[in-house]
Amino acid sequence: MRKLHWLFMAVCLAVMPVLQSCDDDEGYSIGDFTPPLWATVRVTGNAFYLDCDVWGTLWPVNTDLWWYEPVDGKRVITMFNPLSDEFDGYDHAVKILSLQDVLTKEVETLTPETEEEFGNDPVLIFEGDISISGGYMNIIFMQNLPSGTKHRISLVRPQDDAELYGEDGYIHLALRYNDYDDLTGLRKPGAVSYNLNSLNVTSETKGIKLKINLEKNGEVELTFDLVVTGDNTKNIQNLDLSEMQLK
Incomplete structure (x- = not known):
């Protein structure tokens, strides 16, 4: 019997979280930010990205995350400012506003x-x-x-x-x-x-x-x-x- 990937449970979520401020017709505003969301850390080379349960893959463009030590597979609760869609192979480019290890x-x-x-x-x-x-x-x-x-x-x-x-x-x-x-x-x-x-x-x-x-x-x-x-x-x-x- 075909084994199914657990990710489909997240895909079945009916409602995407609403941004805390309205975005315009051309994309996201610098003031847009998400509520706290569950995500998984993925390490790639000397960098990392987040695989968010409801937003997909997120590439952080922050230059001030030097303090964070990513561990592949670690779960986090994060808030972020989405900046653009379909960024360099990732679903979104984001500015991470908070990142809490779980x-x-x-x-x-x-x-x-x-x-x-x-x-x-x-x-x-x-x-x-x-x-x-x-x-x-x-x-x-x-x-x-x-x-x-x-x-x-x-x-x-x-x-x-x-x-x-x-x-x-x-x-x-x-x-x-x-x-x-x-x-x-x-x-x-x-x-x-x-x-x-x-x-x-x-x-x-x-x-x-x-x-x-x-x-x-x-x-x-x-x-x-x-x-x-x-x-x-x-x-x-x-x-x-x-x-x-x-x-």
């Missing part, structure tokens, strides 16, 4: 040996703060900060492929959280993005079912269909991840 991880395998390390402590996630785009599962949550030990947050799959790829047409995963019994009661935003490209998605795959232990609802199973509609950026406005402590 913890980026792979799907891991849950085994009897790793059960304790992955943990299953409750996590505070609000409705709408889990999305799938660009081949990644993006999760925003409120972390109860530790005093010294970084918490571990993991997206895990079962060992058995028969359990992973259920007869119901869904891929079965679980979000696991280990707070190591180190909690201060101080809440700050946390974020993580999981690369889903190791999963075998076929034309018969309906979506993902995610088991998760929520602080407010206990253990639940959430369903995410592959056909995504709407705007998945509304919950990352003014998001400051500088104080999260995760691994």
